[in-house]
Structure formats: C-alpha cells, structure tokens
Amino acid sequence: MALLEIQDLHTFYGNIEALKGISLAVEEGEIVALLGSNGAGKTTTLRTISGLERARSGSVKLAGRELTRTRAHDIVAFGLSHVPEGRRIFSNLTIEENLNLGAYLFRRQMKILKGRRDTVYEIFPRLLERRTQLAGTLSGGEQQMLAIGRAMMVEPRVLALDEPSMGLAPILVRQIFAIIEEIRRRGTAILLVEQNARQALRLADRGYVLETGRIVLQDKADALAKDPRVRAAYLGGEPEVEEAQDPQTKN
Numbered sequence: 001m002a003l004l005e006i007q008d009l010h011t012f013y014g015n016i017e018a019l020k021g022i023s024l025a026v027e028e029g030e031i032v033a034l035l036g037s038n039g040a041g042k043t044t045t046l047r048t049i050s051g052l053e054r055a056r057s058g059s060v061k062l063a064g065r066e067l068t069r070t071r072a073h074d075i076v077a078f079g080l081s082h083v084p085e086g087r088r089i090f091s092n093l094t095i096e097e098n099l100n101l102g103a104y105l106f107r108r109q110m111k112i113l114k115g116r117r118d119t120v121y122e123i124f125p126r127l128l129e130r131r132t133q134l135a136g137t138l139s140g141g142e143q144q145m146l147a148i149g150r151a152m153m154v155e156p157r158v159l160a161l162d163e164p165s166m167g168l169a170p171i172l173v174r175q176i177f178a179i180i181e182e183i184r185r186r187g188t189a190i191l192l193v194e195q196n197a198r199q200a201l202r203l204a205d206r207g208y209v210l211e212t213g214r215i216v217l218q219d220k221a222d223a224l225a226k227d228p229r230v231r232a233a234y235l236g237g238e239p240e241v242e243e244a245q246d247p248q249t250k251n
C-alpha cells in the first residue's frame, strides 16, 4: 500500500467534469511530479486530495485512511499538507506568526511550536534571519519559502506543492528545488505540481502527465524526460541540454 493512494477520482465544477478518473500514488520517501498544461486539472487534483473540493466519486487514502469524506483541516492533521498556488500567506503578520498559524492545533503548546519552528528555520535559514519581518514585505521567493515552511509546521507525511517555482527568477527556482529535495531527505514525501517540467523531472522519482482531467502517461521521471510526447509538449521539443564540454576531451 502506498503512503498516498488515489483511485479513480472524479471531481466536477457544476456540470463540468474536471477530473475524469485520476489514479496515482506517492510512496514513502518519494518525490512525484504531476505535469500537464494549463487547465489540465493539476490544481483540482491537489484541492480534491486536500479536501478543498469534494470528489463526486473515487478514493483518496493516506496511510490506508480514507479522506474523501474528511474535512480539510482534519486532512492536514492526518498528515497531508498543501501549499496552494499563489502562496496564501498573511501579509500583515510576521514570519514567526505565519509559522505559528501553520501549527494552529498546537497553539497552546509553546514547546512543540518552538521545536517545529526551529526545524523550519533549519531548512530555511533565510526565514530565521527575518523572523520578525512582516510577510507582506518579503520577496516573492521568501514568501514561497514561508508558505512551504508554514505547511511544514504540521510535520506532514505528504507535502503537496502547487507550482512552487511560479514567477521566480532562475536562481530562486533552483533554491526552491533544493529545498524540496531537503524536505524529502527529512522524511516527507512530495507531490509536486510544476509547469517547469524539465526541473521537476530532474528532481522527481516518478511522474504523471495529466491532460484534460485524465492521466495520459506515467513512468519513472528519467523515462518521462526522454519520452518524445513529453519532450514535444512540455520540454519545448529540445533535446536535454548537456553540460558544456571541454574541447580538449572531445576527441
């Protein structure tokens, strides 16, 4: 049994069927990429998994526990944390206050709160330096770090990230991807929605490609990165860029 197991999930907006039977799994310790073009249903998948949309049918199981009838805040408490598109942080609260809200259940247990904040600050030293700064004055990359840090305050078993690199400069994109790797190293499995398919597939163990509400491809990440259909649709049709070669070694 996978840590997170989604079977034949159907989600509607009114009469529109946005998810037409999605099945996917995330194993303990894995990074799984969910790719697809605009409107494919990536966000709807994450929102349904985390209880923000109701599935019409299908099942979502976290460590064997059925979640499709569970309320969103209970799903978080069971260990599935979701960082939505567009970083919903509280602009007029400080970094530290935002983090504390991430572990609302422990709001009266100062020791637990502090322990969890310390872990987040270890992963994101930048947040520690700025912990009394109002979140609204942080740069885009720092706000994304805070959004991920807040989601980590519940010590999730699975972290679902919706386009964490969106709108960030390349150097920050690399930092965010390094952080995702570090979070996995610390024992949280990751379901990663990304438009940045090339980098997502470099980081991920496996991936799924979603098209108009259906999974059309699934494989190991390196196999997907080589797949001509993935290349054509998501990698700009370009061959993988090789590291620049030293002319001396090039026969």
Ligand SMILES: Nc1ncnc2c1ncn2[C@@H]1O[C@H](COP(=O)(O)OP(=O)(O)OP(=O)(O)O)[C@@H](O)[C@H]1O
Binding pocket: 013, 016, 018, 036, 037, 038, 039, 040, 041, 042, 043, 044, 045
């Ligand atoms: N609240 C809503 N009401 C009605 N239709 C919606 C709603 N949210 C999403 N949809 C529709 O559901 C489909 C899937 O949308 P979704 O946001 O899941 O796509 P996505 O893969 O995340 O796209 P993007 O890459 O643009 O973020 C789209 O056709 C979208 O228009």
Ligand SMILES: [Mg+2]
Binding pocket: 042, 043, 044, 085
């Ligand atoms: Mg989306």
